[in-house]
Amino acid sequence: MKLQLQFLGAAGTVTGSKTLIEYSGKHLLVDCGLFQGLKELRLQNRYSFPIDPKTIGNLLLTHAHLDHCGYIPLLVKNGFHGDIQCTEPTKDLTEIILKDSAKIQEEEAERANKHGYSKHSPAKPLYDLKDVMKSLPLFVTHNYHEWVILDEFAKFQFRNVGHILGSAMLELRLDGKTLLFTGDLGRQKPMLLPPPENVKQADVLVIESTYGDRLHPTDNAKEELHDIIWQTNHKGGILIIPTFAVERAQELIYLLSQLKEENRLPGIKIYLDSPMGVSATNVMMKLPGWHSLSGDEIRAMDGVVHLITDANASRAIVADPGPKIAMAGSGMITGGRVLHYLNSYIGEERNTVLLVGFQAAGTRGRALEEGATELKFFGQFHPVKAEIKKITSLSAHADQGEIMAWLRHFEKAPEQVFINHGEPHASDTLRLKIQSELGWNVQVAKPGQVYAV
Template structure:
């Protein structure tokens, strides 16, 4: 069994790992690179392998940095089955269609300002490309061991990161590989805890927060309530960049849980994302994947997805109208790293106002507007124009959908015999810190994945 690394190998985004086993070629994830402009430009590069020669694709979950290049893979010749958890299969069309819409808009905007002597730049993916992916999907339940090619089997285990997120166990050639996907923290609302795995010959593990531990979740939630109170006293608005899958739903969960304590009935709450509204409906169809506490909250009133003052804004006109609200609005909008989507329009209108509170509730990749804002820069550039940052910026790190250093070490600690470990999906500082801690405590052989690196077991 041999693994070759082609994405999320030195950075957080772009997950893509090629496994050659039993004479077959299986790709784990096919994600989009996100962040700096030069990083995102690599999404247009040809794949470093022949897509038509792949026997199968296995997807760990529906975030764009794990699925965003699947339409390009199909457009360039892949025709094999795509294996994924059932909830992920429901989420994938929503995520990819939104990404295609953004890509088409970005290409159209860029081509308006291009050098007339240069050919127009095509979009990274189109809605037609997305439609060609859907017939290839092969949804699986958690814990079902399934043959995906002659001599190759997989099982998907709950990763506790977002709805349908999976740890991938892969068997072939008498060897077993375990790919963590993205691991959620224990005690994450709505979701179950990540499944513990005990046996592997090789482990690929994410390392997003490999160099730090999160704040206590309840303390973080208390901090969020304080931000709302402060913003209300200032007669301001609150902007929350949040991913449409996972973070938006968790925020609504906490809104329902602390409805009275935070006096949320006085606010107007907007989920300003057509995609997030569709995702909410998918979550509502998969209560079987919720933890026991979430099921109890869903039986209470108000239900997280049916708060009496919650507005789902579908159209562009509805989104634009939010900017006319002078105070008393909480706006949850994509994208989570403020590198696209409707949140940019709200930031353009509000960053210059001291009574605006911008709350970041997740990881901000290097090169994104979100990263610049949490680093407290005085100016940011949005859609070609510079905007002064007078708004109050809050980083609420305890709501991350990724587990922290302690959680990663605990998850790896369940394996018997300290199998060799390759760290993916993390910046070098985080990976180096985690490698040092695990190596010192367990004596395990820990490697940092690099593009094109091969590992054989």
């Protein structure tokens, strides 16, 4: 049987995850994400899909981050009408994320047209809320370890990968051959989730490499957060935390709840100003079987932060110059309410911007991480005077050491290993590490290239 893979995204970069599988004249798609960051990457979101989306039978979705699910409405808009297979939390979170993505795109297009700072006339969103709503009936949910038969040649199961709520690695059996896609591999000791399952065997392995070239610091995230809160408070400043709505927002609430229980928080207001973050938190609370928190821990998280969804309330919080902690999306500062906080406060030295996750190349978050003295948004440049801090120990991605430890559970080498979802240096460093320590046949996936397996 003819069996081949084509990496349509997350090859040479960390965003735009899409892997096309052709087998016996049929097509499957693993993940369907948006490119983010650099302009040349974002432009690829508008390229024509390489095959007619109508010919794709199933989309197998590993988790609900935008770089894995954000292209779905456009795929449906262009003719895809197959099943979107995922876990229950992934379905719930993807709906939240796609609605937010459509809203942000529509607002940005409207703002660009109003102020004339787009090079396109008129500026148009990739998709709108109507396109999102057409996608939702296609979702079919499954539990971990539930084998699903697609046809006479193909079946799959999802396995826990410990990245975000409901995230999964994909074990796919095609005509007797086992293909394993890690999706985004989680940490060995996630804060809110069970750790990734160990795997003993696969014929073909596709593994991510976001942090394939480094080790995470062993710093205590709770203590780092505590110190940054108090340093900012002593200056009379505002702490702005660009926050990923899914998982990172809930981790921050969990850490803040611990500090509150220990009476180690200053008496200032704390806000999660993110409709998507609030919705994602509610999803976690209603699905206790999918995370590792106890009932007491869940109860302790309730009431620690003010949950803000209303736009008028958000504007009032931004306008109040008093000390506060504001968590707002997006996590890489590519859009969202955090821009309004930065618009008001990034120009003051008393304030702090705290980065709490991976910042992709070309994003405003990466620019701040690399020491930018000005930041462009809302069509103009803003001087950066606020202190920029980063907590890297909160990452939801395995580092090089954790990836290697996970790989060592394989009882024999896969026939082929493809490395994806990483910037070039990270992916190639991981390739060399696997080859030197495990002796496996490994290659870094190239964008658009077709591989026979």
